Amino acid sequence: MNLALSEEQEMLRTMARDFLTDKLPKAVVKEIEQSELGYSAELWQEMAGLGWMGLAFPEKYGGSGMSFLDLAVLFEEMGRACLPGPYFSSVVLGGLTIADIGSDEQKQEYLPQIAGGDIIFTLALTEASASYDADIETRATADNDGYVINGTKLFVSDAHIADYMLVVARTDEKAKPEKGLTIFIVDGKSQGISSTVLKTIANDKLCEVVFKQVKVPKENILGELNQGWDEVQKIIQRAAVAKCCEMVGCIQQALDMTVSYAKERKQYDRPIGSFQVIQHYCADMATDVDGTRLSTYQAAWMLSEGLPCTREVAIAKAWAGEACQRVMALAHQIHGAIGVTIDHDLQYYTRRAKAAEVSFGDANFYREVVAQEMGL
C-alpha cells in the first residue's frame, strides 16, 4: 500500500499550482465567469501549450500518455484555483470517451485537436428528468445514410462554445431503456441545434440544447449502435471522480483559508482560532477534507489502473458531495460576515461546491449504487 503521490505527480501539482496562482487570481476568475463565453481563449491556449488537454490521451493521438491519476492531480489544483471554462467538458466528457471507445479514425480526427486546444467537446446526456438514469427521450432516427436527432438536453456544460458534442440518444424504442441508446459525435454548428446558457449557482455555463431535425452521418456513431449506455456509465464514473478531485481542491483551499483567517482574526483580544469551538470546527473540516481526499484518490487510482470500481466511485462521490457542504458551512461560520460578501474569495468555493455536489450523481444517487453493491 502506498498512499503518496509519485515525485512526478508532485511536480505536476507544483507546476499546476504555480501556473494557476499566477494566471488566475480571483479577479480573473470573476471576469471569466461574467463573460459570455465563460472561458479565456488565451488561458486555454496556454494550458494546451503546457500539455494539459492531452495529458491522459495516448501519445499516438497527440497526448502525453499519462494516467487518470495524473489528471486527478490536475483537477484538484483546478478545483483549488476555481478554474472556469470547458476543460472538464472537453477532456473528460469528450476526449477520454473518444479515447476509450472511438475508432482509430475518430481518435485520429479528434484527439490531437482536443489536445491542441483547437476544438472543444462536451457531452449532451441529461434531460428534463435531471437524472443519470437511462430514461433518455432524445431520439435518433435512421434516415438514409445517417440519423436525425430530435429532443432537448438540459444541463449540458459549455454547449454554447462546443465545437462538437457527444449526444446520447435513443435509437431503439422497443429495447429495454439501457439497451437502445447510442452515442453520436455531433458537430456543434449543425443546422437545427440551438443552445441557451442557463443561469446557475456556479456561473458555469450549463446549457439547454434543443435538437431539431439534426442530421448526423452514421460514421459519427461513437462505439456501437444501441450499446451506448455501457460507455455512458463509464463516462459518469470518470466525470464523478474528476468532480470529486475538484471538490478536494475546493475544500482543502476553503480549510486553508479558514485556518489562516482564524489565526489572524482577533476578537476579545485573541485570535479566534484560539477558542476551542473554532478549533473543533476546523478539526471537523480537516477530517472531512482528509476523508474526501482518501476516498477520491482511491477511486482515481482504481480508474487509472482499470480496476472495477463502481463501489469506490460511489463511496467517493456520495461522501465528497456531503462533506463539501459541511466544510463550506463551517468555513462560512468561522469567516463570519466577511465571508458572505461577493468580494470575498470564499463565495467562489461555496457556489462551486454546491454545483459539484449535484453534478454526475448526488449522494442519494450513489447511496443506491452502494446499496446494490452491498447486495441489498
Added chain:
Amino acid sequence: MDFRLTDEQEKFRLEVRKFLEEEIKQGLWQPTCDAWIMGHDPEFTKRVAKQGWIGLTWPKEHGGQERSFIDRLVLTEEMLRYGAPAACHWFADRQIGGAIVHYGTEEQKRELLPIILKGEAYVGLGMSEPDAGSDLASLKTKAAEDGDDYIIDGQKTWTSGGSKMNWIYLVARTDPDAPKHRGISEFFFETSLPGVDVQPIVDITGGVHFNEVFFENVRIPKKCLIGEKNKGFYQILNQLDYERSGMERLMANYPLFDALIKYTRETRRKGKPLAEDQVIRPKLAQLQIEFEIGRLHMYRVAKVMDEGRAPNWESSMSKAYGTAFEQHLASTAIEIMGLYGQLSPQSKWVPIQGMAYHSYLSSKGYSLQAGTTEVLKNILALRKLELPNQ
C-alpha cells in the same frame, strides 16, 4: 500511489480468517461486539500467541516478527470482523509491549516481553483518576522512592481489564514538587501484589470491563519503572498515539453491522424485505460509506507508523471519526429494527442477540475512552492545523 495490499498481506488475511472461522466452527466462542475489550478468554489468547500473532511488529531480537503495522492492521481487522474474544492480550500487544521495546531496559525486555508474547499478561491501563481524566497530568497517585523500591499510594479508575487483569501499566507521580507534567513516571507490575485492590465498575450495559483500582502501601521494586523517571508524561503521550491508532475504534461493533444487514434481508415488512425499503436502503448504504471512509483513515494511520512516525494527529482524526461512526451505527441499528431494537439480549423477542441494544449503550463511552473526542480535536487543531493555544 497503490491502494492494494501485497499478495502476502492478502494471504495473511485469509490465514487469519481461516483460523477464526475454524474456532467458531468448533464452538469455542461466538462473535460478539466489543470483544476486543470485553471478551476475556485466556485460552483464545494462548492460541493466538501460538500462531505468533502477538508482538507481530516487534523486533525479532525481542521475539517479534518485525512485520509491518499494515500487517497488524490486517490481523486486528479480521479479529474485529469476527468479534473474537481478544481482550486478554489486546492492550499488551497494542501498546505495552511496544512501550517496553521502546523505553524498557534490557532486563525488562528479557523478563517482560516473553510474558506478553506467551499471552499471559492481561494488562490494565492505570491512567485516569477520579480527578484526572482528560487532564491526565493532574493525577495524584504517588510513587515514593524507598530504598530499592517505590511505594505506591492512590486510586485509579476506568481501568480496563475486568476480573482477568493480572498486570497493570501505572502512571504515577514521582516528584510532587515539579511542575505537574514533569513529575510523572510509568510502572509495570503484577496486580497480585499486597495492597492492590481491584473493584469492578458495572457499566451502562450491565457488563464489567473497567475497574477502580486502589493502591495502599504497594511496594514494587525499582526495576518496575519503565523509561525515565519523571518523563512518564511525555512517554505516555507517544503511547496514546498508538492506543488510538487501531481498527478497534471503527470495527468494535462489526458483528452488529454484519447481523443488521442480514436482518434487513431476512425480515419482511409490508410484504417485502426491509433491505428493499426505500427508507432503509440509503441508511445502510450511508453506514457502509462511512465505514469505508473510516477504513481508509485507519490504513493511513498504519502507513504513518510503518514510516516510523508516531501517528499523533492522524490517530486523533481516525479515532474521533471512527467512534462517531460506531455511535451512528448503533443508533441506526435500533432505528431500523424499530420497537424490536430496544429489546435487551435477555428478552424473548430480541433480534440479533440484542447486539444493537448492547452497542448503543456501549458506544456512549467510545468517544470518551482513550481520549475524548474533544481532546482529539484539540490535538488536531494544535498539531495538524497549528492553531494558536491562546
